[in-house]
Amino acid sequence: QVTLVQTGGGLVQSGGSLRLSCEASGSALKNFAVGYFRQALGKEREGVAYASFSGTATYYSDSVKGRFNIIRDNAQNTVYLEMNNLRPEDTAVYYCAAKIRDGTYPEVLTHWRLYRYWRQGTQVTVSS
Helix, strand or coil: CCEEEEEECEEEECCCCEEEEEEEECCCHHHCEEEEEEECCCCCCEEEEEECCCCCCEEECCCCCCCEEEEEECCCCEEEEEECCCCHHHCEEEEEEEECCCCCCCHHHHCHHHCCEECCCEEEEEEC
């Protein structure tokens, strides 16, 4: 059992940067693989980034590759999503989620139901 606490997000201009944090309590986050998802208004949930237990395997959606970085800090029990060069189309509610097993690409981004633990999302708005 793990409880996720997500912080970060907000309003930023196009080209700017934001960082989301996903911190675990109740269990060490190192025991879980972590994914970040987003859902824009009227659209389906989209997986954007994934980090394996150790953080050695990371995957990104094509829409954010080269701009977003997912970083595990198991000592801090936190997984960060650094978002750079943000675009208006990145505007969405962002969620972090945890699963008890490592997975493979692209399933860890396309199959959000694989994740057992979710955090209530945080809004990211990018203005043009």
